Amino acid sequence: MKTSSTHQINKHRSAIIKYFLPSLFLSLPLFLFLLSLQSGHRRTTTVTTTIQAKPKPGSGDLLRIRPGYSSYDNYIQRQLNKTLNPKLRQIWTTRDWDRKIKVFSRFFDELKRQSLLSNDSRALCIGARVGQEVEALRRIGVSDSVGIDLVPYPPLVVKGDFHNQPFRNESFDFEFSNVFDHALFPEKFVAEIERTLRPGGVCVLHVSISRRADKYSANDLYSSEPLVQLFKSSDLVHVKKIDGFGLDTEVVFRKREN
Template sequence: MSNMHVGMNVTLTKPFILRCFIISLFLSLPFFLFLFRHLFSPQQHHRHVSIAATATTTNNNNSNLRIRPGYSSYDAYIQRQLNKTLNPRLRKIWTTRDWNRKIPVFARFFEELKEKKLLDKNSKALCIGARVGQEVEALRRVGVWDSVGMDLVPYPPLVVKGDFHNQPFENGTFDFEFSNVFDHALYPERFVAEIERTLKPNGVCVLHVALSRRADKFSANDLYSVEPLVALFKNSALVHVRDVDGFGLDTEVAFRKNTLR
């Protein structure tokens, strides 16, 4: 009798074990789907993901490049920049008093860059964060006619609409890019990556930055040395650094994009 009793227990427990196995598989299915998605899903191209997702914190931790806190979202950051760009009083100053005061200074900067073979009259040039196009006008006055500016607010015919974190231009469009608004970049790595993307091989980028003083209240970062810039320009070589008096900016830094191999 005891052997028969044991055999009956074994027979009765087989369906129970099978049901437990099936239930455990069903409960594990979400985990396996999650694992499969993360291991085998294709990576998206950086142009199609959000700016916040692609911005890294590598340089935020560098004591010589600090991102200013206080932006609750990227939209809040953009709106703060627009508050300055759309200010009627400032726009009047930029197109009158500043227009006549700044263009000759920018023209002198560009002439000196031509002498250093960092700019050519045949260059296709972009001015980043150009507001009403003073830099563009200066480039044209020194013979660089194929020049355009880019800003959040367009100012035709000199300035087109564009966000410097996501330039509206194809890869390898420009021979020369100039900007004096690096301090306004919330994501410096993205700012530089877009410059390198839209520069042609052997193209030149020139930045005017403030190292010895802090910029205005609309700035999104503070830079304390050239070293973080060198780290950000991953596909370019530092070719030129000098002191300048650039309307509150004290240092001119130039990079040349590497040629393709």
């Protein structure tokens, strides 16, 4: 009796091994396939969430500082790489020279018609490189004009860092720049303008809002609103569209008298 029961148990075990194990092996690939689908779904969900989490222009992130600068010296060296590029300097002083002076003269003449600039203004051009802006001002009668850049270009441009202008407080009646996008510290860039601008003086910025600035830029601007917030001692005069060598917007401020 005992032997018969044992025999029956062994028989059941053999049946389980004979039919169950092959089924298990056959279903294993299907199980692994389903597992990979679930894992892939999780990865896709994560990526989608990350993309959606990025701030969009116009949703509060309107002025972005570009990453990648390990130190201020590293930032300065990158700016010098453009300013000292021999091919670019040759273009600026030859092929582009008269063309840019003509366009800048037109911009400045319009500002004179709006009483934002006069022949008596003491004017500063920030980030002037080889000084086409300065030359344009002088040609339309604003003779007391000078530019600053990391590399001097006498007699039009003196050496200076726009994060720390080499001028006394309230030195100028008019300041112009089309290199705001190269400012690593926009608040310092604007603070130096307001420091060196006389009460009632005018600052004109040409910026890129509708499109991304060049590869040497240190920030990207998506609205004029951050500029309004940065100019703490000045009032907004106007914002208008322009076509200025890749820049599309003119923003003008006047420093308050008091």
